[in-house]
Each structure stands twice: as C-alpha cells, then as structure tokens.
Amino acid sequence: MNIQTHTNPAPDLQRDSLAANTSQAITGQAMTGRAILNHCLGDAAIHWPEAQGQLMMGGGEPLSDWLKAHATPAYLYNLEVISAQVHAVRAILPSAIRLHYAIKANPHPAIIAHLANSVDGFDCASLQEMQHVAKLVPALLCHTSMAGPAKSLAELEFSLENNVLINVESLGELERIQSLCQQTHPRARVALRINPPFELKGSGMKMGGGARPFGIDSEQIPAIIHLIQTDNTFREVIDLEGFHLYIGSQNRDAAAISAGLAASLNLIEQLCSDTGYTPRHLNLGGGFGVVYHPKDTPLDLTALQPALGEIATRAQSLWPNIRLNLELGRYLVASAGMYLARIVERKISRGKTYLLCDGGMHHHLALSGNLGQVLRRNWPIIGIDQLNRPHTDTVDMAGPLCTPLDVLGQGQPVPPLAPGDVIGVLQSGAYGLTASPNGFLSHPACEEYFFKRGLSHAP
C-alpha cells in the first residue's frame, strides 16, 4: 500500500485549497475538517490524503474501512510526515548546524528507527531512551546527549559506558560523575547546561531564566569551568566539550526564537571570554512550535534562516572547531500523529450536547488541558469521514474516565457526528501516549499504528 499514489491531489491544487482554507480560518467562516488539517499542518497536510471527504489509508482504502478490523482508541502515525518535517527544517539550517531529535517528544522505537538516517543525533532524558538508541541506532550513541535533573546512577553509568555526552545540570551532578569516573571509568564527556538570566518570550513552556531545577545558573558557570580546569581530580576525568542551553518549548514566533538563540550565543561568548575557555560543542535547543489551534499562526521557518545563518557564522569565527546542534522534538513528529477515538453516545445534559468518546485523557493528557496548560484551548479535531463538511455543530466532548478532567473538547466546533463515527485529533504525534496517565482507571492499553507506504502494527 502506498498512501500517496492514488489519493493525493497534485501539490499545486492542494496549495490553492490550502490558501482558501486558511482564509476560512481568518474570516471566521465555519471551517471544514480539510481546512483545519491544512491550516494546522501546513505543507505536511498533503501526506494526509482524502477522497470524497474520507481520510484515506494507502491504496485508496478509507481509514474508517480499515478501522472495521481495528479497535479504537488508537494512535496512527504517518512516518512520511516526519520525513517531510525533517526535510523542511534541513532546508533552512546552515550546514554547520546539526539536527538532533529530542526523543521525549515521542520515544516509540518505530519513530527512532525511522529517524536514524535523517537526523544527526538524539537527545535523551532517561535510561530507556538511551537504550532505544543503543539498540536501534548504535552508531549515533556518540552523537547522543543525556539531559535532565536528578539523573540516576544507572543513567550516569550508561552514559559513561556508551560515550554519551552528559548535559550536566548542577555542581552536585558534576561531583557525582567525577566520583563515578574515579571508581570505574576513565573519562566523561560533559557539557554544562546553562540556566541563563533570560527566558524565551512567547514559549508554551519556559525552561530557562529565574530559579530552575534545570541547568546551572549562568553566574556559577565561570567557577565550575575553573574547577574543571584547575582541580586535578576533575581535570583527570572530566572532558568538558561545551555547553547546552534550552530556554523554552512550543514557540511559533520566529523573531522570539531568533532573539533567544542570539542571546544564548552572546551569553556563551561572554562566559568564554571571561574564563578563557574554548568550547568544541554548543547545543542551543530550539523550541520550534506547532499549530494546536485552528486560528493560530504557524511558525515561519524561513524567517528563522537569517538568525541561524548568523549564529553559525559567528560561532565558527569565534571557535573554528565548534560543533553546533539544535534539538527538536514536537516540530518533527507532532503533525505525524493522529489520536483516533470513536463516539459512543450523543447525550444532552440540561441543554448541553456532549459527545461521549471511547478515548480520552488517559491516552492524551495534553488534549484534556492537563499537561502544563494554564487555560485549556480546543485542539484541532476532525471527523475522519466528514472532511468536506463545515464544522457547524458546537459540542462538548468527554472521554470514558469518571473525572471532569477527561475533556476532549469544550464548545468544540465539529461536523455533524453520530455514535459510531470516529474523530481524529490532529497534532498528536508529540507528547501523546507516553505523556499521559495510561494506567489511570485501568482501561485497556492503547494501540499505536505506523504507516509509510503501507500500514504496520507497532513493533
């Protein structure tokens, strides 16, 4: 099966309809599912084809036909979308900046294996994420970093044994690494994660600035560099390769990301000039955001190009042997995933219409608004067989859990939907199943399916 063969309109036609659909979003006219998909996914929407309003699998089979033999709720991932996203990012990255995948966004082995030949390395946040890399892409272990506070002994030992770069988050962690190395290992590859005195404006989640559990406050960095350079017990075992900065996530403002990257480089330049240290490695984070709400403006990748070019040129002129990385998670994988749930019942409670669904918060915490959001906003939801119908109904959508937190939509515009119909929650490829309380209320495990020129069950 090849989903791209029969069902995609020619790219130009698709682009025209994309423009028309985006204008629907702007004028406030009820959007169709196709318009929502096109607006939220941008160029990647072309990889989710349709025929007569039905979302299609490969070979011209409607997804709803395929679902007759497969249970909902389920996650469906289109690996072609991930390739398209990597390609789009590569197109604006100067060749000097390497692209790493932050596995936390979606650690499924099928995704890591798919990315093996198209990214330059991986960023891990746990032992198991590193073990996935070791099993699936061992050649990239030396281009893998391990970040996160409160690293366990097992995580540190695995990093040391497998030549993984450790992004050190505190002086205490550096001391633990030093003592481990003295007992068992010759040398540790280390980057100091800096907590800068600024944050990334407009980020959905801020990870830098102020007091943080992540990173070492920038004002403490000179003393730590001095310690590594002058104290023999550190100098003998710690190989300080450079720095890591991660100041925020889910940002769609190219100017803010550009300013954040430039400020990060300025800070590193200042720290290096104060200490006389020459880094060989800089990981400047990323935080590229995606469209989760049909009326939001997408990140303009091309607007990032000048800042990225300047960063590469400046860093290379300061430190000619520098290795530069960005680590992206959601931007590469979010639009590849769709969470599928079936409507069990349409219920009216005191005048309010609810669609009660078989899937919910236990599989998709972010959709329910409980993964760090201050105010919950509706996600892009489509009826998989109603892509060409305007979303003229307004409903609340709830899942099967006995908690008011189990929300799929509130005042959510949908096409006319009835029990038995299947909805698809777009942008569900990142921070979905593994970022959710799967065990809550002991519902059955959720299946994950992958397709790339054909469909397969999760390995």
Ligand SMILES: Cc1ncc(COP(=O)(O)O)c(C=O)c1O
């Ligand atoms: C250190 C680090 N790197 C990368 C990421 C990936 O962020 P995103 O998936 O938004 O690209 C995160 C997210 O929290 C992070 O903390």
